[in-house]
Amino acid sequence: MQFLATPAQAAQIDRYMIETLEIPGLLLMEQAATAIFHEIAALFPPCRVLLVAGSGNNGGDAWAAARILLTHGYDVAIGAASLTLPPDADANMRYFSHTSRITLLTPDTLDSFFSRDAAVIVDGLLGTGLSRPASGLYGEIIRRINAHPAKVVSVDIPSGISGETGAGQTAVTADITVTFQYAKPGHLLFPGRSHTGRLVVAKIGPEAGRPPLHLQWADTFSLPPRAADTNKGTYGRLAIFAGSRGMAGAAALAARGALAAGAGLTTVYTCEYVQDVLQHTLSSVTAQAIGGNPAYIAAEGSVLENCQARAYAAGPGLGQHAETLPLLRSIAQSSLPKVLDADGLNLLAADGSLSFGANTVLTPHPKEFSRLSGCSMEDILSSPLDTAGAFAKQHGVVLLLKGATTIVSDGAKACLVTAGAPSMAKGGSGDVLTGVIGALLAQGLSPFMAAYGGAYLCGKAGETAAARKGDYAPTAEDTVYFLGR
Ligand SMILES: NC(=O)C1=CN([C@@H]2O[C@H](COP(=O)(O)OP(=O)(O)OC[C@H]3O[C@@H](n4cnc5c(N)ncnc54)[C@H](O)[C@@H]3O)[C@@H](O)[C@H]2O)[C@@H](O)CC1
Numbered sequence: 001m002q003f004l005a006t007p008a009q010a011a012q013i014d015r016y017m018i019e020t021l022e023i024p025g026l027l028l029m030e031q032a033a034t035a036i037f038h039e040i041a042a043l044f045p046p047c048r049v050l051l052v053a054g055s056g057n058n059g060g061d062a063w064a065a066a067r068i069l070l071t072h073g074y075d076v077a078i079g080a081a082s083l084t085l086p087p088d089a090d091a092n093m094r095y096f097s098h099t100s101r102i103t104l105l106t107p108d109t110l111d112s113f114f115s116r117d118a119a120v121i122v123d124g125l126l127g128t129g130l131s132r133p134a135s136g137l138y139g140e141i142i143r144r145i146n147a148h149p150a151k152v153v154s155v156d157i158p159s160g161i162s163g164e165t166g167a168g169q170t171a172v173t174a175d176i177t178v179t180f181q182y183a184k185p186g187h188l189l190f191p192g193r194s195h196t197g198r199l200v201v202a203k204i205g206p207e208a209g210r211p212p213l214h215l216q217w218a219d220t221f222s223l224p225p226r227a228a229d230t231n232k233g234t235y236g237r238l239a240i241f242a243g244s245r246g247m248a249g250a251a252a253l254a255a256r257g258a259l260a261a262g263a264g265l266t267t268v269y270t271c272e273y274v275q276d277v278l279q280h281t282l283s284s285v286t287a288q289a290i291g292g293n294p295a296y297i298a299a300e301g302s303v304l305e306n307c308q309a310r311a312y313a314a315g316p317g318l319g320q321h322a323e324t325l326p327l328l329r330s331i332a333q334s335s336l337p338k339v340l341d342a343d344g345l346n347l348l349a350a351d352g353s354l355s356f357g358a359n360t361v362l363t364p365h366p367k368e369f370s371r372l373s374g375c376s377m378e379d380i381l382s383s384p385l386d387t388a389g390a391f392a393k394q395h396g397v398v399l400l401l402k403g404a405t406t407i408v409s410d411g412a413k414a415c416l417v418t419a420g421a422p423s424m425a426k427g428g429s430g431d432v433l434t435g436v437i438g439a440l441l442a443q444g445l446s447p448f449m450a451a452y453g454g455a456y457l458c459g460k461a462g463e464t465a466a467a468r469k470g471d472y473a474p475t476a477e478d479t480v481y482f483l484g485r
């Protein structure tokens, strides 16, 4: 896990380093520029570099990088959107003010500046100080940067992308982004993630005593090795409530996910039809039919009394039957660790049953989350961190909002999971995830950790499957097969 900082937090940390730790801002800028130089020097011997500098300290980083590049034999030309700059940026600009290396970027000079050959463009137009969408001259500059054949190294964040949300319609598409101290949510959330290229996080100052951060990037997760003197009881009993006629596969995938993630004992509670299917296809789980209906679960909460489970996983393939609701409500309101997904969430949302006991993980995709929360899809997609966090806080749950970048929030802290592959955008992936999270809960992980750990493990397995089988062929069974490999 590594911490992320929003633009406001990054500015607060900069202020902390300058005012409390008494590190001159100019020195921090020098560190930032040195990091940019090292990335360029590692890839390119001395060559022509175009540097684009905006009106703030992001531009200051570019001016400082231009100086370091020049002193190392690079041929630099700087396109400046403004020559009225804050003090540290101004100091770095002045190094060049008596040279012919500066072009003031205007509609009249854009063509000639960007017609120059160059191996690299350094994008220091807009950083975390972006306050509105890029347009006008800035929009034109961004289009020229993107059209140029040179490799693009963005300073801190691709210009035009919001560091907070990743939003930005007119934005630089970078090959490499060198950010400072902490990555920003905007690097990991789409569309920002697709503009960022390879992300380098450069430390430019000490971390001791910095203001607290509550957002992390789940870029690693592993289960501890199993001790030799353990047995299936050590790893928990998971009760999965899943399946209905026509959707036996969802129950099977959740069970397979649970097995692959190490649950000690897994029982699928389902209807007679699915029980029959599971008995023929899955030898490592037990299946039990509950309720009186052969095609779907029609049961009361009292069936939970006999489960003796350490955790519940409910939802995959349940269908939309009102008779399933009493059991589902009892699961949701119990205090046992539990994960609720898919039809389980749809049923609860349609009924307005949004009362959850402690230790609850909900794993909706954006459309399911819209039904649950009443938030519009537009609000969810434009502010996923805020909407997920607000819901998690209001309902006292861990919310895992699925996506190409998955968000896990408990209302106080949150993390982003970027592991995964486009091949996973396919039916069955969510069922496996439910089983995996259920297994991690049964093994005693906290709901927050089980949620991001499950998303990470499934994402990595999906990446491995895609590396072996391509972007199209992998199935949810492959996610199970490659889990932990
Ligand atoms: N000590 C510090 O504060 C440090 C800051 N650093 C750099 O400073 C950057 C942040 O600097 P700033 O806060 O000055 O912000 P920026 O340099 O990102 O931009 C702020 C300037 O851009 C203008 N602006 C905002 N949105 C615009 C738009 N859509 N179109 C045109 N102009 C727009 C603002 O009016 C302001 O003049 C970071 O991204 C990082 O690169 C680094 O040098 C590290 C140290």
Ligand SMILES: [K+]
Pocket: 058, 123, 124, 125, 126, 127, 154, 155, 156, 157, 158, 159
């Ligand atoms: K930038």
